[in-house]
Structures are given as structure tokens and as C-alpha cells.
Amino acid sequence: MAKEMNPVKRDRPPPVSIDDVDRKLLRLLAEDATRKYAELGEAVHLTAPAVHERVKRLKRDGVITGTVATLDGKKIGCPLLAFIHVDTDGWGLTDSVLELGGLADVEEIHSAAGDTCVILKVRMRGTQDLEALLARIYRFEGVRSIRSHVVLNTYLERGPKPEIEIGGSAE
């Protein structure tokens, strides 16, 4: 086949096929998962059973990974949001860092390229909790430095949303 000969092809095309109707459904559900199938149907010009079939497929294929309630950080007593960048010597950090996932404060753990190795997103009750967490991280082996970025205000915060067009980059 001409597959490997085409330089435009991505190296790893997604194994699941998603069309524009799926994308629109995903966008709507990513915004509000309580929408009824009938409502979704009229948005994409399909009937409720057809929509149900697509959504079921999207869940089965792992495109939709779950349905969750979003909470207000301040209202639950965690007004302090921060990003923590941890720079390490080697890679022995990994196991220790993954343990941080057990803390309710820690929302995200990523490994990253660039001048930092691990990026954490944490939401805490106050600066004292943040201090305690930093102290704990510093106790890990191989930690060279930590930089904290305390968030002053959040203007946007949402989950992944599929692009609407294949060639475009926006809306």
C-alpha cells in the first residue's frame, strides 16, 4: 500500500473513527452531559435511538471516558490553585510522585519536556497546605528544585473538546 509512502500521514492515526456528527455530540456532552438524547438528536439532525447508538459506541471505544460532576473549588473550601513544577536529577522520582495521586489536593500529574520534569496541578485549602506539600516533595530523592505558580484568577477551565473541522483550528 501507499500508506508508508505518504509523508502527510500521521505516524499513529487513531484506531477509532469519529466523524463530524460524533464530534458535535462530544462537544455537547463535554459541555453538559445531562442533555437528553432527543435534544442531542435535533442538534445533529438524528433521532434519539440513533444518537443513543453513537454515544454507546463512543463510550465503548473509550472516547468518552466517564461522566463527572464538576465542583467549585472555592465552595468546597479549596480556593488555592497552584501549578508545581518539579525538577529532578534522574527518573527515580516517578514512584514517589505517583503516590501524590492519593492526595485529594492533587488533581493532575504530568511528566514534561523542557526545563522541568514533573508538573502538578493542586487545589488546596490554603498556603499552609501548600507549604506542607512542598516540604513533602522536597523530601523525595533526586529533587533538584521546585517552582510554584499560585493562580490568582481562573478565566477558563474545562475538559478536552474535539476540533470541529479537519482543516480549521478554532471556534
Add this chain to the structure above:
Amino acid sequence: MAKEMNPVKRDRPPPVSIDDVDRKLLRLLAEDATRKYAELGEAVHLTAPAVHERVKRLKRDGVITGTVATLDGKKIGCPLLAFIHVDTDGWGLTDSVLELGGLADVEEIHSAAGDTCVILKVRMRGTQDLEALLARIYRFEGVRSIRSHVVLNTYLERGPKPEIEIGGSAE
């Protein structure tokens, strides 16, 4: 009152009151919002109508801000996750940056303390889209520097979760 005399008190206690049962419900719903009221009820030793009443109150008070479907970034064709730190001269950046919220790629926009002013979380189809976005940001007035942190692997990614204990910091 002895309120102002107690140095332990927080400066701004949350206006909505949430007890431990609420917190447990919030944790369960933040994990999986499709849980049935009966199931939630037996987890907190309450009946379904009682749970329903609490959840309704939590939504009315804005503690629960919504119910959304979570999507797999890779499966929807956006495997490239990155954090972008934008450093600016003044504050004129704000309006321009907020416009970025219109892009589907941009998931989060925060203003931050420290050596960076704005933190963006973006999820894109590839490095070309990232380059285009960076070029766009550089065109903004007052942008001094940009640092991008491309995520290699995500170990944890979830929404806010209330602490389970008043004094504790974990599970």
C-alpha cells in the same frame, strides 16, 4: 463574639455550609455522576429522597457547577498536551488572552503570581497547531516571553475533590 479574636479562623469562611455527608456525596459524584441516588444513599446511610434533596441543594448553591462527559484527548485527535506560560509587561494582555478561550484547543486560562503572568493549558492535534498558537500569542502587545511545557505523559487528571476530614490532608 470571639470570632475575630481567634487567629485560627480563616479570613473568608465559605458562605455555603457543607458537612461530611455532603463531602462524601461530592466525591462520589465527582468520580462518577451517573451513580443512582439509591446507590449514593447506601454509601452515606441515607435514603434516595434525602440524597436527592442534598444534591439539589448543592447544585442550587453552586457547589456542583455542572455535569460533563470526560473525553480521551488522544482518541479525539488531540494527543499533544502543553502548558504555556506567558510573561507580559503590563496587564493589557488580559483581553487578548481571554479571546483564546474561543479556541477549542485552550482548556484553561489562569492568571498567576510568580515569574509568569498567564498560564494556559492547551490540547492540540500536533506541534504545528502549537506553533501557530504561540505565533498568535507573540503577536499580542506586551508579551515579553513565552515558555512552553509539552507533556510527555499524564499520570493523573481529574477535577476538584473535597477533603474528607477537617483536620486531615489526605486520602
Add this chain to the structure above:
DNA sequence: GTTGAAAGGCCCTCTGC
């Protein structure tokens, strides 16, 4: 894919306790 219909489940409310 569609329409129509039917069964079942759960939400939600209301009533008393």
C-alpha cells in the same frame, strides 16, 4: 439510518411519620 410502540427504570414529588 428511520418510525412507532412498548417495557422498564429511575427521577422526583408528595404524603405521612
Add this chain to the structure above:
DNA sequence: GCAGAGGGCCTTTCAAC
């Protein structure tokens, strides 16, 4: 706060097209 019962909406499936 509990228990129980009822109405109604919606999901979900099945038929036939």
C-alpha cells in the same frame, strides 16, 4: 431526617421499513 407510593419522563429495546 425516614418510609412508601405514585406519576411521569426518559432511556432502551424491539419491531418493520
